[in-house]
Amino acid sequence: MAAPESGDGNNGAARMVTLISSDNTRFEVEAAAASLSQTLQLTILDGGGGGGDGIPLPNVDSATLSKVLEYCIKHAPAAANGGAPNATAVDRAELERFDNEFVNIDQSVLYSLIMAAHNLEIEGLQSLVAKKVADMIKGKSPMEIRRTLGFPDPTPEEQAEMNAHMLEYGWAYE
Amino acid sequence: MGQKNGKELSTPTPPPPVVAVLGDDDLLREILVRLDFPTYLVRAALVCKLWLRHASDPAVLRRFRELHPPRLLGLYIVGAEFVPLPHPPELDVLFRRALFQVRGTNCGVDVAHCRNGRILTVVYDNYQSRPVGCVVWSPLRRTRGLLLPYPPKLEPLPPNDTSVEEYKILPEDGHNCLSCTIVRIVRVGTEVFAQQIVLQYGSRDVYCTSAIIEPRVRWQKSYTHRSLLVHKMFYVLGIKGYILGLDLVSMSFLVIDLPDGGQQQQQKYLRNLELSMADGSGFYLVHLKDLQIHVWHHDTDSGNADGWQPVHAICACQAIGHLARPNWKFTWMSRVWVFRVGNNSELLLKVGCEVFYMHIRNRKVEKVLDLNLEDGVNVFICPFTMVWPPNFPVLSEE
Incomplete structure (x- = not known):
């Protein structure tokens, strides 16, 4: 069954975009979350990814994309705040806890994430996963x-x- | 969230992720710059040739240093006691060595200079009067320090109105662990000349002598021997309002007048002035005046008439005030000594018997040490910092 093809940002609802993984799975997410990717940001600003079109991502499989979007959705509110200078200590601590938990994963998943973060140019995620590998080899x-x-x-x-x-x-x- | 869209499509098998990631230059660099300590970076560089090429790349090193400025590891208190600072357990081995090596050399030893993970100690005869030799230690390495015999006294000199100062310094590159330089500033009457002696294990000492100059104001040394070697230039603070610069390659002198304000408050012991390294050209002068810490940058190519440019002005009271003891009065400022730590980003302030570690950029201050009351007031401190830049094996290109 195809994902619902609504969400043009009307009716006060957040604008949604559709991303298509290499194995042809469709993911519908808020444009704000997908825009954490520098690669996607321009397309989305140009109005792409809405409706039935979807943005194909031939280098990212569905398992990885799902993980990447988990990160984006969690980090989108803080990013929308301009790096969240006003974020409370609680918010920051929660994001940190999420990040730590997020990279507590199998090595092959970690490598796929690194590639995806790199291809999609998601700065925070790039930094997070590179740090994780660095932590694994320190000392x-x-x-x-x-x-x-x-x-x-x-x-x-x-x-x-x-x-x-x-x-x-x-x-x-x- | 994800839903299969109709029929499965077969995609070409990508290379195994580990190969794709670690073979990608950009990704590998992102990992390398996040290794926290230069010691880790060097070990990673030994993994394979590709890693060595990236780890030793100047662009990677620049970023690494921005992310992890070389940290202060501990302090050598003159008399050769090492006081370690709190550190992560991974660095324990390093600290044990820093502690052991210098102490193991017995009495009659002074720490003269610390640079890039190396320590230069001067060994004296039993009566502490005459130096017998210099030893270069490297607690971060396995190499043992060897005694470099001290050069003979400078002779003959006129018996009256003569002074000789000797500055013992470690070379800048640090790749030759067993070498040190002694710079002698010799004044005879109103004339000054310099002699450079390079002591190197296994080869003869190399001597160079400068031409004689006659500064406008008679040269007078300070008792705290504040000197600096940076970009092959040796600088030493006098107490008559100017700095002597000596180009160690051409052996030519440069007389640099202190900036306005820096000329006042000159004391015999020069507690309130310090020289410090700059990343680019030139050097920094730190001046503590009226409870203000002024940092000046000197660069002869800066275009300023006198070469000086003010960089920071920090209120020492505000910076350390919250850590002050209740019985402190402003008079304690007269007992403040300033010490540089590595480059220009940090300073040590010794206030009486207490030592504070200050980051210039964010004004963050922490107390690092309480010195023994008896000898703490006049003691000299040598900060020992993490090695920078790290030393890598040479790549043998096919």
């Missing part, structure tokens, strides 16, 4: 980082070079 040795991120095992020469560099440059390494 680890190069070898541990490789394992954590699923790199292939190094060749013996690479391993030897890494060990030598670690002694020379690796700082306070125990």
